[in-house]
Amino acid sequence: MSSFLSATLGRKVFMSVTGLFLILFLSLHLTINLFLIFDDSGNLFNQAAHFMATNPMIKIMEPILALGFIIHIIWAAMLTWTNMKARPQKYASGDQLLAWWAPSKNMFILGSMILAFLVLHIFNFWVKIKITGDPLLDHPAGTGIEMHNTYNLVSNLFINYPVYDLIYVIAGLLVGLHISHGFWSAFQTIGLNNINWMKRLKCLANMIGIIFAIGFAAIPIYFLLKF
Amino acid sequence: MADKILSKIHVKVWRQNNPKAKGKFETYTIENISQGNSFLEMMDILNDQLIREGKDPVAFDHDCREGICGMCSLYINGHAHGPDSQVTTCQLHMRKFNDGQTITVEPWRVGAFPVIKDVMVDRTAFEKIQQAGGFVSVNTGGVPDGNTIPISQIDAEEAMDAAACIGCGACAATCKNSSAMLFLAAKVSQFAKLPQGQVEAKTRAKSMYAKMDELGFGACSNTGACELACPKSISIAHIARLNREYLKAKMAD
Numbered sequence: 304m305s306s307f308l309s310a311t312l313g314r315k316v317f318m319s320v321t322g323l324f325l326i327l328f329l330s331l332h333l334t335i336n337l338f339l340i341f342d343d344s345g346n347l348f349n350q351a352a353h354f355m356a357t358n359p360m361i362k363i364m365e366p367i368l369a370l371g372f373i374i375h376i377i378w379a380a381m382l383t384w385t386n387m388k389a390r391p392q393k394y395a396s397g398d399q400l401l402a403w404w405a406p407s408k409n410m411f412i413l414g415s416m417i418l419a420f421l422v423l424h425i426f427n428f429w430v431k432i433k434i435t436g437d438p439l440l441d442h443p444a445g446t447g448i449e450m451h452n453t454y455n456l457v458s459n460l461f462i463n464y465p466v467y468d469l470i471y472v473i474a475g476l477l478v479g480l481h482i483s484h485g486f487w488s489a490f491q492t493i494g495l496n497n498i499n500w501m502k503r504l505k506c507l508a509n510m511i512g513i514i515f516a517i518g519f520a521a522i523p524i525y526f527l528l529k530f
Numbered sequence: 531m532a533d534k535i536l537s538k539i540h541v542k543v544w545r546q547n548n549p550k551a552k553g554k555f556e557t558y559t560i561e562n563i564s565q566g567n568s569f570l571e572m573m574d575i576l577n578d579q580l581i582r583e584g585k586d587p588v589a590f591d592h593d594c595r596e597g598i599c600g601m602c603s604l605y606i607n608g609h610a611h612g613p614d615s616q617v618t619t620c621q622l623h624m625r626k627f628n629d630g631q632t633i634t635v636e637p638w639r640v641g642a643f644p645v646i647k648d649v650m651v652d653r654t655a656f657e658k659i660q661q662a663g664g665f666v667s668v669n670t671g672g673v674p675d676g677n678t679i680p681i682s683q684i685d686a687e688e689a690m691d692a693a694a695c696i697g698c699g700a701c702a703a704t705c706k707n708s709s710a711m712l713f714l715a716a717k718v719s720q721f722a723k724l725p726q727g728q729v730e731a732k733t734r735a736k737s738m739y740a741k742m743d744e745l746g747f748g749a750c751s752n753t754g755a756c757e758l759a760c761p762k763s764i765s766i767a768h769i770a771r772l773n774r775e776y777l778k779a780k781m782a783d
Binding site: 306307310311312314315316382385386387388389390391392393394395396397398399400401405407408410484487488490491492493494495496497498501 | 555606639640641704709750751754766770775777780
């Protein structure tokens with residue numbers, strides 16, 4: 304087992320499994336976020352946010368999710384460091400084979416930018432909801448039950464701060480690009496791929512990437528245009 | 531049809547006296563190169579010119595010059611084996627270049643392939659990976675009839691596709707991580723599909739993988755650049771099989 308943990312393939316398996324787990328989490332995240340668009344009263348979104356904050360299963364999953372993020376990030380840094388050391392001298396003529404923006408070539412850069420966004424994102428919402436609190440959360444949620452008015456917090460940010468809209472749209476695109484490579488790559492690493500499934504998985508990865516990019520980017524754009 | 535003549539080209543080539551020396555690029559101008567020449571013939575003409583001028587000729591690897599031995603290398607204008615697909619450098623023709631063009635020629639830049647001299651690198655690392663597990667056990671005694679071992683056509687073809695690997699190193703040279711995974715995948719895949727390869731199936735992928743890590747190659751990040759650069763078009767689907775073989779063996783431990 305110890306040789307598996309230190310082997311590059313072992314580390315890559317950790318990247319794949321955590322990556323797929325994070326994609327699952329993002330699917331749930333996106334689904335709930337889309338309630339922001341489909342119900343302008345905020346009722347649906349507030350109910351969903353309340354469920355996420357109180358459901359015992361979700362409470363159990365929270366630290367596991369955090370661990371998933373931490374493993375994915377730290378292992379990525381370790382692998383990238385190993386990979387950079389493998390070529391001590393760079394080519395003067397560069398790499399003319401793959402486009403400079405190809406997600407597969409830029410996974411660590413895309414990931415780092417997403418991490419920077421994640422920190423901002425946590426300060427925007429998670430810290431306010433869980434720790435510091437915010438007067439915006441205390442408005443009556445209008446659901447009959449006492450709960451945070453999370454919709455108020457989110458819509459306030461997107462309606463009143465266009466710079467955040469821009470940041471959230473860009474972050475959506477970055478996540479989409481990251482997943483358009485990450486999804487099929489995860490299956491390749493754990494050996495669940497062959498010549499036929501290569502095309503299917505790549506197609507699926509692009510579709511998921513596009514759905515995530517459009518889905519996450521649509522929300523700030525909706526608030527910007529509608530209100 | 532007569533080939534066109536490139537009246538003048540500039541070759542910017544990496545010069546390094548020995549593995550320890552600090553190398554640098556030198557640019558040489560050559561006149562009247564036929565587009566019908568292969569790239570290595572152009573290098574021969576350059577070396578002839580250098581010798582006549584009393585200079586040290588450029589050291590480069592080559593052997594069969596028909597694309598099957600895997601000796602030639604060279605990273606030309608940002609492409610392993612030059613800007614043509616599915617060919618080795620010896621099969622690359624000067625018709626891929628234009629008159630007056632500057633052609634940058636570099637050695638494979640892989641930590642595990644140290645430069646011996648100029649653009650010649652030491653690819654012993656691939657031999658070491660091969661020795662770690664790229665073999666099969668065979669019975670001694672009389673030669674068995676090949677037809678007594680049933681193998682499906684599909685498996686035979688797939689094993690043969692992998693066996694087309696000539697071990698040139700273009701995969702590791704192109705990979706942004708200098709990973710030898712396509713080479714490793716080809717060498718594991720050529721046995722994994724055949725009954726003869728089953729004797730060592732439990733250890734092959736593990737030993738070869740451990741050797742690759744030990745020699746300082748990077749890890750695969752599935753960019754797919756290797757299969758584009760491979761002169762034999764070996765598919766990265768073989769890498770999925772390598773990973774599968776490795777994980778199967780690890781789970782059995």
